[in-house]
Amino acid sequence: MADQARPESSSARKHRAILDTAEVQFLRDGYTGVSMDELAEKSGVSKQTVYNHFGSKDRLFVELVTSMTTGAGDTLAALGNPPAVPSELAPYFTRYAEEQLRAVLTPRLMQLRRLVIGEVGRFPQLAAALSENGPERSIRTLTALISGLADNGLLVAPHPELAARTFNWLVLAAAINEAMLLGDGAIPTASAQSHHAAEAVRVFLAAYGSVN
Template identity: 65%
Template sequence: MDEMRIVMTPRLLRLRRLVIGEVSRFPELARALFENGPQRSIQSLAIVISKLVQRGLLSAPSPAVAATTLNWLVLAAPVNEAMLLGDDAIPTTTAMKAHAAEATRVFLTAYDSDTAA
């Protein structure tokens, strides 16, 4: 939840908009933002997911794919809304928590070790 609040700060959203708008002029800046933002979070999630798979709590043939899925289930809708509609579209903490809880529920249903094919 803390990472979601960080991603959804007006300052970071403005930086993201700026970098996306200038990606063709400054691709190295876009790559740095990606590597130190989404990619780093996904790698951290993949480590946790791998440990949960080893313990038999999740079924994920590829922890990296599962981590990517979880990351974007949680962040895609609120980030896209705020990116396109501006800072006034940043959800409240309560709304972020509810969205993250639902995204996590969906993820756990998909990767449940008891029901996975």
């Protein structure tokens, strides 16, 4: 008989409650519009408990960003083994691109991006946290993948990190820009996302696909 999952500890429940409240408060009121006193009250914990768990408002926000962007950064892990032959490249990268678009193009993540951009002049560390835990994390995993595929002769990528950045923004840049500027109604449909993913992969493989 399989072991049952252990019940969540009181500390873990409080940690999650604070993060859940922080997401609602930050996205609604902005970074400067949220106080630790208010977070504590709405989370049902003491102010000292909030500080015990996170240390500061900045650190709380950084952890919130990390938790909100985890899905986008972990796309490769969900795809299984990387391509072993050239015919597997396009399907693999297309699945990756579709999953990235699905994970990133959500109203809550677009709202988070708008919040961070609005505060970047006063709080550049917030933008740094979003960049590090969002696109940069994805680019690091893509770099490792592309490097391995190049070593195996499946891609021609003398500069794997540049190739990873190129592919990442081929997939995401236009869609994110439209959603950021035009609102959630501009988030592409699932069908449009699939079409865009396939085109981004076609362009990427035209540039980096092996000639062998």
